[in-house]
Amino acid sequence: MDIALARKIAANPQYQELKRKRNRFGWWLAAAMMVVYYGFIVLVAFDKELLSRRLGDGVMTLGIPVGFGVIVFTIVITAIYVRRANSEFDALNDAVAKAVQR
Numbered sequence: 001m002d003i004a005l006a007r008k009i010a011a012n013p014q015y016q017e018l019k020r021k022r023n024r025f026g027w028w029l030a031a032a033m034m035v036v037y038y039g040f041i042v043l044v045a046f047d048k049e050l051l052s053r054r055l056g057d058g059v060m061t062l063g064i065p066v067g068f069g070v071i072v073f074t075i076v077i078t079a080i081y082v083r084r085a086n087s088e089f090d091a092l093n094d095a096v097a098k099a100v101q102r
Helices: 003-011 013-046 063-101
Strands: none
Touching: 003 013, 003 063, 013 063
């Protein structure tokens, strides 16, 4: 990429907005994932009795659906990011590309 074009993109206010929104949203999702994942790990480490409680008369314990919930949560926040990236972030990206082509 040409240095002049890179500077023009970096100076564009719409690019600054895109960068700010994308970074803030990414950090919020990363923090949410860390809380959920490490919360599960803390439960495994310090409250084994809670997670080992049987659900009904079978062999399933509470830890299985909670662990499955961590996996589902990961998929959901990935889908949320992809949806926002495909709508808001792509629109801002297109606006920046049109602005710097002039």
